[in-house]
Amino acid sequence: MTTLAHISDIHLAPLPHISFKDLLGKRLTGFLNWKIMRRDTLSGEGLKALVDHMRDQNPDFTAVTGDLTNLALKAEVIRAGEWLKTVGPAQTVCVCPGNHDAYVPGALERAQHEWGPYLQGDSAHGSAFPFVRRLDDTAIISCSSAVPTRPFLATGRFDQEQAARLAKILTETGEAGLFRVVMIHHPPNPELQHPSFGLKGHKLFRRIIAEHGAELILHGHTHRSSIHSISGLEHEVPVIGVAAASAAQGSGLDDPARYNLFRIEKNGNGWTCTMREYGYQRLGTDIVMRLQMRIY
Template structure:
């Protein structure tokens, strides 16, 4: 059995004090929102407790799907690297960025320089995204949906090249007989988030999965746990979102948590199960039970298609 943990949206703090010249455009609105209350929604003590519990589970691999930064400040890049180093080595930890990591032009490039070893695939000289990492029976495919956007917009984009290369990679990995796990920040299905927060080319991603398939897709961004189902050529493909790793949240759906997945070979394919480990009333992390990967539920559910039941946390 191969086990891996998925956490997302840690929003690592404290936020470094920005210079006045850095508070232009989108950063100004983000900084005001941070000062007015967003900083209280993300607790570093909660994040530390989550990381402690996660490491005690001794997973074979750890995945972080973005929003490690808050405003994409240069001062956040070193703390992001320290956070990833605290999870494990680059061999045992994979990272893909989120919209807060690409908050303004130039932010993402600076962050990726700092965390470079956590975003490199097996093949030297390849594009950074998409990348592939083979670990045991699992192939992790990393995508970047992180692009700079206007104030009050938190949408993402993959682009034609990334989707085409991901399709070719997923097809090749299927021939290798590996369990394919796609890592992305934004919910990669139509209706996964409101128009100002969605993946703008989610329809192309869905079509690609419909042609080539995957065993699992994991994402963050909405700060709540969710399961959606996409159609693959050989059957349903679960798309699983995790809560924010640092959310202090006063209600259960907005409390910090992470998913622990188990992958086992089963006949000609794989059996994948998931457990949610979440913040309890005493401040410790405990099992919140199994996650049903067979039925879409929560925000952006695709089976059955209906209005979302949970509102995602704001992320200007």
């Protein structure tokens, strides 16, 4: 049996010291948005307790689906690398980057350098994404939808080159009989698309899953707990989103901070997979199990 934890949208707070030079370009609008809209709702006050609670579950592996930073400043990227060490060693933790981690040109490359093995695994044709980690009968596949965008946009992109590599990885891991978990920051399902923050290439992503199959898709970005599905090769594939791990209680914008825990086990020629959602309620300070459901 494999126990897989899923956490997302860390948005480590507070912001570090910011110079005038740092605020040139898109970071100015992001900084104003943080000051006006997000400083209180993404305070991160319960983040340490949430991570401690998650670690107490002794997961075999932890998937982090992006947005560790806010403006992708150098100090933020370095701090995020230190935070990852509190989640676990790189052998048992992997990241797919979010749009805030690629906020401006060059930011994602800095994250790849600073976060190192947390953003690495076996890949097709030596490309950075997708990469795959294997844990017993489970394959965790990390895609990237993170690209720099213009001010007021939070869109992602999934292109033909990454699609071809994902198709190869899904085929190989499917033939090996593995439970394939695909990580991507932006949700791929049509219900959650929007011109200003959706995934460009979401139809292409869904076509690859429909043609090559997968067992589970994990995403962040929406700051909401959600359960959807898309078509797979032999069955519908669950698409699970998780609330932002830094979200404050009482916010009208986001669900309170949460994480998901999956227990995956081979069952004859099929799989058993159960999901439990843990986190804060809108009232109270305790972390509780909010949901338990069987996926397979």
